[in-house]
Amino acid sequence: MAGKSAAVKPMGGGKKPSERPQKLCPVCGRPFAWRKKWERDWDTVIYCSDRCRAQGRNP
Ligand SMILES: [Zn+2]
Numbered sequence: 001m002a003g004k005s006a007a008v009k010p011m012g013g014g015k016k017p018s019e020r021p022q023k024l025c026p027v028c029g030r031p032f033a034w035r036k037k038w039e040r041d042w043d044t045v046i047y048c049s050d051r052c053r054a055q056g057r058n059p
Contacts, residue, residue: 027052 020034025048032048
């Protein structure tokens with residue numbers, strides 16, 4: 001395995017915290033940044049936390 005790797009890097013990997021993608025939580029209205037635990041499903045993350053997710057599902 002030599003040469004350049006075509007492997008896709010995880011979103012936010014190797015970037016500065018300020019350069020990581022952000023989203024706006026619809027429950028608390030606050031922006032939240034990419035987290036390591038979301039690297040696999042950042043596209044589907046809507047809420048900033050489990051707490052907000054529970055409120056979003058049960059208004
Ligand atoms: Zn929130």
